[in-house]
Amino acid sequence: MRFLRPVVVALAGLTFAATLSTGEASAAKGSFIWLGPEGKSYLVENPPNGRCLTMQQRAHGARNATKTPAVLYSGKKCKGRAVPLAPGQQAPRDAAFASVRFG
Numbered sequence: 001m002r003f004l005r006p007v008v009v010a011l012a013g014l015t016f017a018a019t020l021s022t023g024e025a026s027a028a029k030g031s032f033i034w035l036g037p038e039g040k041s042y043l044v045e046n047p048p049n050g051r052c053l054t055m056q057q058r059a060h061g062a063r064n065a066t067k068t069p070a071v072l073y074s075g076k077k078c079k080g081r082a083v084p085l086a087p088g089q090q091a092p093r094d095a096a097f098a099s100v101r102f103g
Contacts, residue, residue, distance in 0.1 A: 026050070028102040030066035034059045035093070049103030052078035061093040062100070072097035 027046040036042050036057050047053060049068060054076045064070045064085045072091065074080035076098045085091055 028066035028068035028070070030068075030087075032066060032070065032100065032102075033063040034097075035061040047100075047102050050101070052099050052101050054078075054099040055097070058096065059098065060096040061091060062095070062097060063090040064088065066102065068102045070100055070102050073099045073101070075099065 026049050028049055029046055031043050031045055032047050033041060033043045034055075036055075036059060042059075044053070047066065052073075062070075062072055062085060064087055067087050069087060070085045071078075072083045072085055072095070074083075074097060078099045078101050080098070083091065083095070083097070091097075
């Protein structure tokens with residue numbers, strides 16, 4: 001029985017480590033920046049991958065300063081015309097969007 005306990009502790013540690021690395025991989029590293037009403041800048045640090053982020057106000061001029069591709073959508077809830085935005089790429093200042101998804 002003494003052998004079983006170290007094995008269980010080691011497996012639990014591996015499971016915990018795998019959970020941590022999965023959590024880190026689910027975010028786009030870096031910043032996503034855009035312009036809102038009156039040209040005010042907004043940003044999200046390390047936005048989540050695979051989740052649709054809907055803008056609450058008019059948004060335009062997006063800059064993808066993450067290391068993950070993003071897709072801008074003309075409609076809310078990631079619907080409508082889709083425009084890809086590569087890592088480090090900036091959309092034209094007048095390019096409006098209503099939602100975005102990373103990954």
